Amino acid sequence: MSGKVIGFFSAPGGVGKTTIAMLLGWKLRERGLSVLMVDMDPSVSLSWLLVRRESDLIDYEKKGRTLSRIIKKVVEEKEEVDLRDYVISRPFPSGRDLELDVVISDMDLVRIVDSYWFGSHARREYMLSNLLGGLGVRSAYDCTLLDTIPFYDRKYAVLAVYAADRCVVPLRPSIIDAYRTGMMLRELPEITGIRGEELFPRMGLVFNMVRRGTKQERFIERYVELFREKISARLYIFSSTIPYRISFSRLGTEEEQSRDREDVNREFSPFFEEFCEWAGF
Amino acid sequence: MGSPQRGWVEELVSILRESVEDLCSIRDERIFQNLLEVKLRRAGLNFEKRVVLRSRDRPDLEVDLYHPGGMAVEVKLDPRFYQGIGQVLSARELYGLDAVLLQVWEEVDERTLRALSRLAERLSLSIVLVERRRRAVRVVGRVG
Numbered sequence: 001m002s003g004k005v006i007g008f009f010s011a012p013g014g015v016g017k018t019t020i021a022m023l024l025g026w027k028l029r030e031r032g033l034s035v036l037m038v039d040m041d042p043s044v045s046l047s048w049l050l051v052r053r054e055s056d057l058i059d060y061e062k063k064g065r066t067l068s069r070i071i072k073k074v075v076e077e078k079e080e081v082d083l084r085d086y087v088i089s090r091p092f093p094s095g096r097d098l099e100l101d102v103v104i105s106d107m108d109l110v111r112i113v114d115s116y117w118f119g120s121h122a123r124r125e126y127m128l129s130n131l132l133g134g135l136g137v138r139s140a141y142d143c144t145l146l147d148t149i150p151f152y153d154r155k156y157a158v159l160a161v162y163a164a165d166r167c168v169v170p171l172r173p174s175i176i177d178a179y180r181t182g183m184m185l186r187e188l189p190e191i192t193g194i195r196g197e198e199l200f201p202r203m204g205l206v207f208n209m210v211r212r213g214t215k216q217e218r219f220i221e222r223y224v225e226l227f228r229e230k231i232s233a234r235l236y237i238f239s240s241t242i243p244y245r246i247s248f249s250r251l252g253t254e255e256e257q258s259r260d261r262e263d264v265n266r267e268f269s270p271f272f273e274e275f276c277e278w279a280g281f
Numbered sequence: 282m283g284s285p286q287r288g289w290v291e292e293l294v295s296i297l298r299e300s301v302e303d304l305c306s307i308r309d310e311r312i313f314q315n316l317l318e319v320k321l322r323r324a325g326l327n328f329e330k331r332v333v334l335r336s337r338d339r340p341d342l343e344v345d346l347y348h349p350g351g352m353a354v355e356v357k358l359d360p361r362f363y364q365g366i367g368q369v370l371s372a373r374e375l376y377g378l379d380a381v382l383l384q385v386w387e388e389v390d391e392r393t394l395r396a397l398s399r400l401a402e403r404l405s406l407s408i409v410l411v412e413r414r415r416r417a418v419r420v421v422g423r424v425g
Contacts, residue, residue, distance in 0.1 A: 130307050
């Protein structure tokens with residue numbers, strides 16, 4: 001197996017990285033692919049959404065089945081680790097669905113990543129790449145999805161860029177999101193040390209939370225033109241957008257589940273199909 | 282120490298090819314050795330990582346991956362072309378091991394390839410080259 005690694009990061013927060021990653025994970029599983037979700041966000045939102053029971057999450061943290069513990073063992077102590085000892089499997093979005101595998105995050109992640117990043121390690125940008133390679137995720141999974149935190153902390157974006165084959169960058173169709181995303185992309189070649197020609201074709205921008213049939217759709221066309229003109233013509237911008245009403249929390253409620261499932265399938269599918277083609281699934 | 286098994290280099294190459302995506306994402310020699318050891322074991326080749334060979338009449342020698350049947354692999358990530366050759370020769374000449382040099386490169390240019398081929402032939406060595414950019418694995422010099 002030669003699995004792919006896809007990273008998620010964004011300029012501002014709250015743009016739907018985790019939701020998109022979860023929905024992609026779900027759809028890829030439905031397509032028959034094996035999927036590993038890696039929560040690189042110390043606020044544990046992806047972990048919580050998958051594990052659901054807070055007591056379970058605390059229990060896993062206490063037992064050390066977390067990303068920070070794996071980083072410590074594999075990257076710092078150079079120990080051999082069996083990924084299966086750390087992966088937690090949970091059905092998503094409901095109990096009757098296929099299971100998604102997840103490596104959960106914890107509060108210690110910030111300390112571990114910081115201590116590695118600011119330590120004396122050579123080629124620190126490869127830390128996550130080393131970790132995933134050492135765990136053999138590409139041999140074990142068709143797809144590994146890395147959910148990170150916003151660009152406020154640049155380390156996580158750099159780590160994702162070096163570890164992933166491609167990165168999905170969600171943004172809302174607003175001036176502030178377009179501006180911040182543009183600033184981030186402009187900065188990215190310098191902070192990653194990867195030339196734009198090489199970097200940008202691996203980045204895929206997707207407009208999320210789009211209110212269909214409103215002037216937002218016209219603005220998106222203009223934002224796309226600006227990104228191509230000011231950042232790079234080689235930047236990939238998904239022509240499919242994701243509408244506002246796709247809500248992960250609604251997907252979890254009992255009473256509306258079947259209608260939500262239909263909605264999500266219908267509204268998310270165009271992006272999903274385009275994503276599969278772009279990422280090579 | 283046991284006699285070297287025939288064909289194990291081909292097997293090593295085949296294992297490297299199967300895991301090339303994971304191996305190519307690693308830039309740390311020890312993590313690389315750990316993963317390769319796991320892959321070799323799963324294929325029934327019980328190598329041990331980072332073994333120090335000791336003898337009363339010879340200096341100690343650390344071998345990156347060692348098989349009690351008399352095989353050894355020296356791993357070098359992003360090396361200069363000559364790196365690892367001394368260790369492989371020492372393992373062979375001082376400890377009688379069937380030793381292979383495994384070098385992982387971003388890309389091997391023609392000049393380097395010619396130099397490595399020449400060294401491998403003259404010294405009767407197997408040098409396994411992994412190229413990240415092309416996700417390619419090949420052997421120069423002696424095979425098997």
